[in-house]
Amino acid sequence: MATANQTMTTNVSSSKNKNKLSFISIYFLGINAIVGSGAFLLPQEIYKNMGVMSIAVLLCAAITVSMIALCYADLSSRFSGSGAAWLYSYNAFGKFTGFQIGLFSWFLGCLTLSAEAIALLRTLKNIFPIMGSETVKILFPASLIIILAVINMFGTSLVKLINSISSAFKVFIILFFIVLGAFFIKSTNFSPIVPSTVTDTHSFVSHFGSAFSVVFYMFSGFSFIPVAAAQMKNPEKNIPKALIYVMISVTVLYTLVQTVVIGILGKNIVNYDIPIAEAMKIGVGEWAYAIIIMGMLISIFGVAFAVSFSTPALASSLAEEHNLLPPSIGKKNKYGAPFVAVIMTSIISIAMTQFSYIFLVSCIVLVSFIQYVPSILAVIRFKKNNQFPTNGFSLKGGYTVPVLALGISMYLLTNFNLHVVLVMVLVFVLGVIIYFTKIKEK
Numbered sequence: 001m002a003t004a005n006q007t008m009t010t011n012v013s014s015s016k017n018k019n020k021l022s023f024i025s026i027y028f029l030g031i032n033a034i035v036g037s038g039a040f041l042l043p044q045e046i047y048k049n050m051g052v053m054s055i056a057v058l059l060c061a062a063i064t065v066s067m068i069a070l071c072y073a074d075l076s077s078r079f080s081g082s083g084a085a086w087l088y089s090y091n092a093f094g095k096f097t098g099f100q101i102g103l104f105s106w107f108l109g110c111l112t113l114s115a116e117a118i119a120l121l122r123t124l125k126n127i128f129p130i131m132g133s134e135t136v137k138i139l140f141p142a143s144l145i146i147i148l149a150v151i152n153m154f155g156t157s158l159v160k161l162i163n164s165i166s167s168a169f170k171v172f173i174i175l176f177f178i179v180l181g182a183f184f185i186k187s188t189n190f191s192p193i194v195p196s197t198v199t200d201t202h203s204f205v206s207h208f209g210s211a212f213s214v215v216f217y218m219f220s221g222f223s224f225i226p227v228a229a230a231q232m233k234n235p236e237k238n239i240p241k242a243l244i245y246v247m248i249s250v251t252v253l254y255t256l257v258q259t260v261v262i263g264i265l266g267k268n269i270v271n272y273d274i275p276i277a278e279a280m281k282i283g284v285g286e287w288a289y290a291i292i293i294m295g296m297l298i299s300i301f302g303v304a305f306a307v308s309f310s311t312p313a314l315a316s317s318l319a320e321e322h323n324l325l326p327p328s329i330g331k332k333n334k335y336g337a338p339f340v341a342v343i344m345t346s347i348i349s350i351a352m353t354q355f356s357y358i359f360l361v362s363c364i365v366l367v368s369f370i371q372y373v374p375s376i377l378a379v380i381r382f383k384k385n386n387q388f389p390t391n392g393f394s395l396k397g398g399y400t401v402p403v404l405a406l407g408i409s410m411y412l413l414t415n416f417n418l419h420v421v422l423v424m425v426l427v428f429v430l431g432v433i434i435y436f437t438k439i440k441e442k
Contacts, residue, residue, distance in 0.1 A: 023238045026225065030246035032167040034221035036112075037119030037300045038361070039174065039254065040276050042214055043261045044269045045358065049211035052193045055258050057208060061215035062251040067405040068372050069222050069247050070395055071379045073240035076225075077393035078382060080235050084223060085371040086324070091388065092378035095324070099439055101374055102318045102325065103431045104424075108367045109311025110345055113148075114352035115360040116304035117141035122357060123296050126274055141353035148308035149346040153337050166302020173295030177276055178256045184283030185263030209415040216412065217361045218254060220368040222247060224310075240393035312341035326438045362420045365412060370424065372409045376402050 046054040075088045086105050090098025121140045125131035131140065194204075225243060257276065261269060264279040272278040277296065281289035316338030320330030333339045352360065379395065379402045382388050395401055 022233055023242060026238055026242040027245055028167050030222065030225045030242050031171065031249065032303070032306070033224040034219060034246065034250050035170055035174070035253070035299075036218075036221060036303045037116055038214075038218040039170075039257065040274060040296050040300070041119055041122060041357070042218060042361075043258055044272060044275045045214050046211045046258065047262060047269045049207045049214075050194070052190050052262060054211055054215075055255060055262070057211045058215050058254055058258055059251070061212055061219060062247070062254070064405075064408045065216060065219040065222070066247045066251075067401050067408060068376065069243050070401050071372075071376050071405050072223060072225075073243045073393055074379050074390060074395040075375060075382075076239040076243070077236045077390040078388040084225075085375050086318070088378045089374040090322075090324075092381050093374060095439075096435060097374055098322075099324045099435050100428065100431050101371055102314075102322075103434075104367050104370050104427065106311060106315045106318070106325075106345070107348070107427055108364060108371070109307055109314060110348040111352055111360055111364050111367065113145060113304060113307045113311060113345070113349040114141065114355075115357060115364065116300055116307065117144045117349070117353055118357045118360065120144065120297065120300045120304065122273055123293065123300060126277070127293065138354075142350045144304065145308070145346050145349050145353070148305060149342050151305075152309055152312065152342050153333065153339055154335050166299050166306070169295045169302070170299040173292060173299065174253055174257060176295070177280065177292060178253075178260055180284060180288065181260040181264055181279060184279075185260060186266070187263075189263050189266030209411075213365050213412065213415040214361065215254075216368075217365045219247070219250065220364060223368065223371060236391035237393065308345070312338050312345045315341040315345065324439065326434070359420070362416060363423055366416055366420055366424055369409050369412045373406065376406045376409065 043054075046057060050057050072084070076084075079087055079091070084105075086098050086102035089101040118141055121131060121137065124140075125136075130136065222243060225239060225246070261275050261279050264283045265272070265275060269275050269279075274293075274296065277289050277292040280292045315325060316330045316332070318329075319325035319327055319341070320338075329341050329344065330338060331340045352363075355363075380399055383395075383399065383402075
């Protein structure tokens with residue numbers, strides 16, 4: 001009987017393991033989490049500040065973000081549970097810190113959903129000019145978020161399919177652009193290296209900071225990789241390895257995209273909302289432009305769809321499993337959908353669509369900063385007391401990498417305007433009120 005029970009247990013364990021994400025799946029999940037609308041819509045914003053030097057800024061940001069990613073690799077090797085930043089903060093600094101980081105993680109998902117909805121509108125208005133009207137600017141993002149919310153109320157079977165299609169199209173479109181666009185690069189477009197706006201005003205530091213923040217946003221999605229650790233095979237070993245490979249892959253892709261788009265458009269890049277598509281139209285023709293636009297629409301919609309699902313799921317998990325949000329947020333309907341979290345996520349996201357895409361980008365970078373600092377400090381704390389030993393990946397060099405990562409994160413603070421900071425202060429104060437009235441005593 002014992003043998004039969006052991007066999008049954010082994011079979012159940014094997015079945016559960018088959019349903020979990022493999023290393024390759026985690027890798028592509030990471031690619032999809034990082035490569036969002038920014039890859040298609042922000043090359044001109046980076047160029048606007050630093051010209052051809054934007055390529056160097058991109059590489060610089062990649063190196064610095066990778067240091068933070070290494071800290072996450074270290075932390076993910078210590079925990080097998082889902083949650084990422086809030087989980088690390090909770091175990092390192094207690095319930096209040098875990099609650100605040102969990103709240104900001106939820107808000108980050110709402111911001112991302114808003115940004116992707118606006119990005120979709122921004123892409124569509126280049127095809128249909130009417131999409132640029134003030135009425136459509138208000139109604140389209142709100143309608144999209146509501147439609148996604150309704151879909152999420154009736155189950156999750158479409159999520160994996162759309163996520164897979166989105167990931168495939170995204171990688172295809174970027175590689176299509178790089179390979180084909182490389183034949184239309186003009187060397188004269190790489191001169192001058194530093195734009196006159198920088199040399200004339202002697203404000204290299206401020207221009208660099210502005211470009212750095214935008215590039216930082218393009219890499220910030222790496223922090224989502226460990227969020228669903230419980231659904232992954234051997235997460236303590238696979239997540240750290242995936243984080244490293246994903247960061248290398250994305251850096252190569254972004255660098256090549258920025259190089260090719262500058263090589264085709266040169267200074268004219270600042271005149272276009274969707275520079276990658278316009279570069280294809282000018283360099284190759286309308287057919288290439290159409291392919292890029294189609295790929296952008298599918299990719300951006302796919303990210304919006306995935307975020308519209310994962311964000312309420314995160315809020316529900318915080319409420320239901322960890323008592324870090326009011327329990328009512330975790331309520332589910334007969335289809336198993338966290339309907340309260342879906343409704344609240346949609347309301348917050350719709351409200352945030354009233355802001356510009358670039359403003360939302362700045363907010364996302366600041367929320368990322370808020371997540372990074374406690375996580376980096378958690379690395380230092382766990383290294384010191386060895387409370388949660390690493391399993392498969394150990395950050396080398398003592399405290400060097402986390403200290404550098406902390407310095408980089410603090411540097412980000414110098415690049416935010418007052419309005420962005422005030423939004424975060426408002427979220428923090430709201431969190432304090434919720435925690436001490438609804439959470440603390442549980």
